Amino acid sequence: MRSRFGSPVLDAAIRLLVPFMWLFAAYVLIHGHDSPGGGFQGGVILAASIILLRLVRGRERVSALTSHDALMLACIGPLLYGGIGFASLLFGGNFLDYGALPLPMEPAEVRVIGTLGIEAGVMVGVTGVLVLIFDILAWVDDDTV
DSSP states (O other): OOSOOOOHHHHHHHHHHHHHHHHHHHHHHHHTTTSSOOHHHHHHHHHHHHHHHHHHHOSTTOOSOOHHHHHHHHHHHHHHHHHHHHHHHHTTSOTTOGGGSOOSSOHHHHHHHHHHHHHHHHHHHHHHHHHHHHHHHHOOOTTTO
16 A cells, blocks of 8 residues: 555545544543543554554555554553463462552452453553554555566
């Protein structure tokens, strides 16, 4: 995808739409404790906003998130997920037993914070993987096809 797909009208539209997509992704992540949703759905919405930016603006005006940064996100997400799980093991609980985390709160609040950390790790990982998949599929050189 060497050229951009957009126009000035599409560029103006995504400038208005993308911040609301980011806000909705954060809402889905945080509200996922009490209703359907959470890290995976929020990550897909966040990745869709980044992919939309890349489709409209093209390769020459890509956002600050490069393919290398997306790879880093794809690695940091599972590390955050596993790190919280192993932290509970270190403090005498089972894997992903958030109540064992030594935070100065009530056990129910510690579980909420632990769940939010896990879901944030899933969101970061899903966003990174989906952006990487898009980069690999969209920016293949025309010579190789």
